[in-house]
Amino acid sequence: MNFLLTEEQETMRQMARKFAEQEIAPVALEYDEKNEFHAELIPKLFETGLLTVGVPEEYGGPGIDTVGQAVVMEELARGCAAVATTVAASCLLAADPVVIAANHEQKQRFFNVLNEGKLAAFCLTEPGAGSDVAALKTTAKLEGDEYVINGSKCFITNGGVADIFTVCASVDRSKGHKGLCFFIVEKDRPGVSVGKKENKLGIRSSSTTDVIFEDVRIPKENLLGKEGDGFKIAMKALDMSRPMVAALAVGVAQAAMEYATNYAKERMAFGKPIAALQGIQFMLADMAMQIEAARLLVHKACWLKDAGLPYSVLSSLSKGFAGDMCMKVTTDAVQVLGGYGYIKEYPVEKYMRDAKIMQIYEGTSQVQRVVIAGNMLK
Known part of the structure; x- marks a missing residue:
């Protein structure tokens, strides 16, 4: 067993700690009190490479291993949990379905958005489907060469500030969890809108909102993996x-x-x-x-x-x-x-x-x- 961090992991840890102490901690209480998204920190996080710690090296990211990512997340949360949540939800959680199931072209397209300093969001939870993923009601119907998505997601971290989403929807609700799929959905597609902003107990400066999909058309190429892989x-x-x-x-x-x-x-x-x-x-x-x-x-x-x-x-x-x-x-x-x-x-x-x-x-x-x-x- 070796409990020592590698040189790269230690370098990233020190970078994250310095950023948390100098940039995050001094403004954390103010953002929390105002219940306001920490927008000014996003370009600063991007400049240091901390905003994209989950992006693989072959797609323009730092290519940090999982232990290194965890070390960075710990240090950012030491400064403010809301800021760390924003980063983790974007380049890790929202990116995970892409890492798991996307082809090369899909990965390039998704990670190019993150490499521009923009944020992503993972759209899974619904009012009646939190821990019970198979109960979600958002649908995706194939019409020709496009899927048409309809439904509403809630408690979505980065929901109000993300430019791209990974969305779980059902192509056949009668199949339960076997009908679920994941899709890449860009925010600027017609029918995508942001709903209610939540007034939370904690992590108040992270963006937590509803995300609504009304007849949102996406190309078949935005399906991650194959139909039924969503669960x-x-x-x-x-x-x-x-x-x-x-x-x-x-x-x-x-x-x-x-x-x-x-x-x-x-x-x-x-x-x-x-x-x-x-x-x-x-x-x-x-x-x-x-x-x-x-x-x-x-x-x-x-x-x-x-x-x-x-x-x-x-x-x-x-x-x-x-x-x-x-x-x-x-x-x-x-x-x-x-x-x-x-x-x-x-x-x-x-x-x-x-x-x-x-x-x-x-x-x-x-x-x-x-x-x-x-x-x-x-």
């Missing part, structure tokens, strides 16, 4: 994305622990820093143990993927553990700060609000347990 593509894409969400959770928890630790060393009570109190020390030690355990799960899941080995269970293990860990650590960070932790002037309350989504998106903590237990009981 398999979705499951593989979620396997690929879950360690990245886990990495975001680790980054948020790391930021919360660091802030709580520094505060504990400075805050005086009973004539000494509260860090001298064993009750506080135990809370900080528990944070450190849980964060390191989650990070190791993330890196193992990513390493298995890079090695070409089965990693689906580790994907769920890392995501489930890290999401729950992040909620616990950030809540304890608020507790360490006491009354100040509850005040928006201090960042720990934002960390706690941002942490909650880590237990929900890309499969809830309960869904991860279903996957894990199902594998155990086979």
